[in-house]
Amino acid sequence: xxxxxxxxxxxxxxxxxNSGKSTVFNQLTGxxxxxxxxxxxTVDMKEGRLRFPSxxxxxxxxxxxxxxxxxxxxxxxxxxxxxxxxQDDFYPDALVYVADATNLEKHLLLFTQxxxxxxxxxxxxxxxxxxxxxxIKVNTTKLAERFSVPVxxxxxxxxxNIQKLLHELEKLLKTGGASIPPFYPLRDSEKQVSDAxxxxxxxxxxxxxxxxxxxxxxLPFLPKQERETLAAIVQTKNFxxxxxxxxxxLDRFDRFTPIVRQTILQPSVEPATFTDRIDAFLxxxxxxxxxxxxxxxxxxxxxFFGYDITGGWVENGTSAIVDIIGNSLPDNWxxxxxxxxxxxxxxxxxxxVPQIALLFLLITILEEVGYMARAVFIFDxxxxxxxxxGRSIVALIGGGACAVPAIMGTRTISNWKERLITVMVTPxxxxxxxxxxxxxxxxxxxxxxxxWTKALIFGGMYFFGLTAALGAAFVFKKILRTSDPSYLALxxxxxxxxxxxxxxLTVWEKVKAFIGGAGKIILxxxxxxxxxxxxxxxxxxxxxxxxxxxxAAADISQDSLNDMIAAKRLxxxxxxxxxxxxxxxxxxxxxDWKIGIALLSSFAAREVFNGTMYTIYSLESVAEIEExxxxxxxxxxxxxxxxxxxASDTFDNGQHVYTLATGIxxxxxxxxxxxxxxxxxxxxxxxxxxxxxxxxxxxxxGLAYLCxxxxxxxxxxx
Amino acid sequence: xxxxxxxxxDLKLNESALTLAFTDPALAGKLTAMGVLPxxxxxLVRPAxxxxxxxxxxxxxxLALREEEAASILLEI
Numbered sequence: 020x021x022x023x024x025x026x027x028x029x030x031x032x033x034x035x036x037n038s039g040k041s042t043v044f045n046q047l048t049g050x051x052x053x054x055x056x057x058x059x060x061t062v063d064m065k066e067g068r069l070r071f072p073s074x075x076x077x078x079x080x081x082x083x084x085x086x087x088x089x090x091x092x093x094x095x096x097x098x099x100x101x102x103x104x105x106q107d108d109f110y111p112d113a114l115v116y117v118a119d120a121t122n123l124e125k126h127l128l129l130f131t132q133x134x135x136x137x138x139x140x141x142x143x144x145x146x147x148x149x150x151x152x153x154x155i156k157v158n159t160t161k162l163a164e165r166f167s168v169p170v171x172x173x174x175x176x177x178x179x180n181i182q183k184l185l186h187e188l189e190k191l192l193k194t195g196g197a198s199i200p201p202f203y204p205l206r207d208s209e210k211q212v213s214d215a216x217x218x219x220x221x222x223x224x225x226x227x228x229x230x231x232x233x234x235x236x237x238l239p240f241l242p243k244q245e246r247e248t249l250a251a252i253v254q255t256k257n258f259x260x261x262x263x264x265x266x267x268x269l270d271r272f273d274r275f276t277p278i279v280r281q282t283i284l285q286p287s288v289e290p291a292t293f294t295d296r297i298d299a300f301l302x303x304x305x306x307x308x309x310x311x312x313x314x315x316x317x318x319x320x321x322x323f324f325g326y327d328i329t330g331g332w333v334e335n336g337t338s339a340i341v342d343i344i345g346n347s348l349p350d351n352w353x354x355x356x357x358x359x360x361x362x363x364x365x366x367x368x369x370x371x372v373p374q375i376a377l378l379f380l381l382i383t384i385l386e387e388v389g390y391m392a393r394a395v396f397i398f399d400x401x402x403x404x405x406x407x408x409g410r411s412i413v414a415l416i417g418g419g420a421c422a423v424p425a426i427m428g429t430r431t432i433s434n435w436k437e438r439l440i441t442v443m444v445t446p447x448x449x450x451x452x453x454x455x456x457x458x459x460x461x462x463x464x465x466x467x468x469x470x471w472t473k474a475l476i477f478g479g480m481y482f483f484g485l486t487a488a489l490g491a492a493f494v495f496k497k498i499l500r501t502s503d504p505s506y507l508a509l510x511x512x513x514x515x516x517x518x519x520x521x522x523x524l525t526v527w528e529k530v531k532a533f534i535g536g537a538g539k540i541i542l543x544x545x546x547x548x549x550x551x552x553x554x555x556x557x558x559x560x561x562x563x564x565x566x567x568x569x570x571a572a573a574d575i576s577q578d579s580l581n582d583m584i585a586a587k588r589l590x591x592x593x594x595x596x597x598x599x600x601x602x603x604x605x606x607x608x609x610x611d612w613k614i615g616i617a618l619l620s621s622f623a624a625r626e627v628f629n630g631t632m633y634t635i636y637s638l639e640s641v642a643e644i645e646e647x648x649x650x651x652x653x654x655x656x657x658x659x660x661x662x663x664x665x666a667s668d669t670f671d672n673g674q675h676v677y678t679l680a681t682g683i684x685x686x687x688x689x690x691x692x693x694x695x696x697x698x699x700x701x702x703x704x705x706x707x708x709x710x711x712x713x714x715x716x717x718x719x720x721g722l723a724y725l726c727x728x729x730x731x732x733x734x735x736x737x
Numbered sequence: 738x739x740x741x742x743x744x745x746x747d748l749k750l751n752e753s754a755l756t757l758a759f760t761d762p763a764l765a766g767k768l769t770a771m772g773v774l775p776x777x778x779x780x781l782v783r784p785a786x787x788x789x790x791x792x793x794x795x796x797x798x799x800l801a802l803r804e805e806e807a808a809s810i811l812l813e814i
Contacts, residue, residue: 087770089770122798125771125798261765261766262762264766265759265762265766265769268769269769269774269775272774298792302785303783303786305786308786392801396790397786397787398787399790400785400788400789400790403789504763504764506806507801507802507803507806508767508771508802510799511792511799512799513799
């Protein structure tokens with residue numbers, strides 16, 4: 020269905036948090052959805068295509084869940100921003116309001132606010148199946164009469180009455196909805212303000228005018244002049260915004276509660292429910308935190324073993340494709356760019372997809388079940404001690420897969436400072452790209468130690484990252500200032516079985532965020548690195564190659580010769596020159612120019628460290644074999660040839676490069692340094708300026724340098 | 738003079754009381770929108786494991802509130 024200008028009509032889905040809105044969204048749109056971005060603000064918004072029974076189509080927009088048009092967090096602010104601005108790209112032609120039928124008395128405040136904005140609206144009473152089980156009976160006809168809007172009982176889970184909802188919505192779009200008197204008549208003080216705003220800013224709706232006055236200080240679409248006019252009105256009328264908000268809210272509840280009571284039959288006694296019995300354990304003084312750590316341990320073990328299995332598949336599958344393409348192309352620069360720049364870049368992206376999907380699958384299940392809200396409750400105090408919010412715990416866990424989607428998930432934190440600190444320290448959590456690097460470096464640092472010691476160090480790396488995150492957060496807490504209010508006030512939803520369609524779609528969304536955000540950057544940097552590694556001062560690369568050919572032993576195998584050429588060419592290339600140029604700077608950490616090149620290439624993704632090391636140590640042809648063997652080997656027995664080569668390498672003075680000191684120094688550097696361009700890009704997007712990502716890069720890398728230097732200086736070089 | 742009200746931290750476990758009013762306008766806006774209304778019955782379910790927060794129930798809705806959020810709700814004696 021189209022509007023006058025021929026564009027598709029826009030329908031917005033709106034409701035309280037925990038109203039089951041996203042289930043309804045997925046039910047209505049299925050896979051015909053994408054995640055867009057509100058222009059100017061950094062909140063992602065889901066958009067889908069709606070198909071009516073008669074064949075018409077419309078765009079369905081999923082607005083963030085909120086309790087009222089008086090928002091506290093940045094995702095709640097979106098709702099107010101969109102609905103108070105008819106010029107907004109997402110301003111809807113009609114609304115579908117999703118309310119939880121099992122708790123209607125708490126779910127209608129926002130609904131009545133929307134009624135007063137004069138938008139055509141359908142009231143969808145969700146979870147009708149659960150309500151029926153609980154013995155709740157809703158008289159939808161009467162409810163529809165009292166509110167003068169169409170009302171449909173639906174179930175997002177079973178899909179019950181979804182077609183009926185579409186039918187009602189289509190009818191509403193055709194008729195435009197009934198014009199009804201305001202649900203909440205403005206008080207005198209509000210009316211004076213609203214009238215003045217209507218007059219001065221030519222706003223047609225009195226309630227919208229009032230909202231503009233309430234929110235004039237932050238609504239992003241207001242031009243400076245209008246903002247000043249609004250401020251002047253608020254001041255001359257002596258309008259007490261906060262008090263007016265509370266009075267309005269209470270008045271609305273007073274008006275709709277009787278309506279709900281007259282139209283709903285609810286069993287009066289509430290039995291001790293399943294949720295209460297479970298919470299007696301999950302939020303228990305001792306069991307609560309213990310269970311949480313147990314769950315996290317299981318989650319991260321699943322990730323690690325999942326990485327082991329799926330990483331191998333992806334590696335083997337994509338390597339085979341790279342080989343086929345490589346063999347079918349002539350040996351020229353283009354084939355080299357494709358097989359050594361673009362395809363490994365793509366491979367680097369794909370390798371992470373299964374683990375990221377797995378971690379977000381587990382996180383999403385915990386979230387859908389209702390457990391995450393309990394974790395937030397348990398750890399709010401702990402997180403606040405470090406300047407964050409209980410909600411930060413979700414981001415920190417997500418950081419164990421990939422900081423990019425984890426940072427995007429911080430938008431539910433209302434306080435700017437708490438959110439910023441969470442964004443700044445999440446990259447300290449060891450992400451999946453660090454796993455392969457740790458697996459090479461731990462046995463290099465401690466070749467003689469037992470398997471258990473190595474495993475313990477591996478676990479210790481995660482602990483180290485977490486400690487760094489909390490330590491840095493604590494420092495930021497002392498430095499940063501904000502007047503933003505900070506809230507916990509969180510609904511602890513009833514435990515439910517996860518709705519699998521929601522789970523899959525959420526995981527798909529996170530994976531897309533990774534591919535779109537991190538993936539693109541990894542690819543670009545891989546290409547840039549290929550260029551740096553395959554070009555040099557004129558003739559330098561050819562000279563290096565000719566030198567190898569003329570000095571190589573006659574009986575050397577073709578593979579070894581090629582490997583030696585690849586290594587020498589890399590040394591002579593711009594990448595090699597950069598590595599050698601920065602050598603004086605990294606020598607205090609125990610690193611030679613070869614590690615310098617590897618550090619440089621880690622800017623694509625940390626795991627590229629391994630690939631670069633293979634090339635540099637003339638093992639390019641071995642890399643693939645060892646990567647594919649890896650999945651059949653115990654974690655610290657992998658990459659044997661590479662480790663052997665690294666172990667025998669020496670500085671010019673004959674001292675070994677890879678000692679305990681250098682190994683630990685490198686491990687610390689990889690745990691702490693900000694090496695991920697994708698994360699910096701997403702931090703820029705989320706904080707709105709380059710200031711924070713630049714600062715993050717400097718402090719993380721500075722800390723990494725300092726700690727690595729201390730480790731190298733004080734550890735034995737054996 | 739004796740206090741005419743108490744707050745959530747004063748409640749015993751599983752004890753409940755009727756809400757009278759709020760002390761902080763900003764928190765009141767947030768809490769009322771979530772359905773914590775004057776006249777509503779609040780039950781203290783349990784404090785958070787590490788303290789500084791409370792698990793409460795208001796008319797069948799379960800909420801987690803910080804200490805200062807909980808303390809801003811005045812309850813009848």
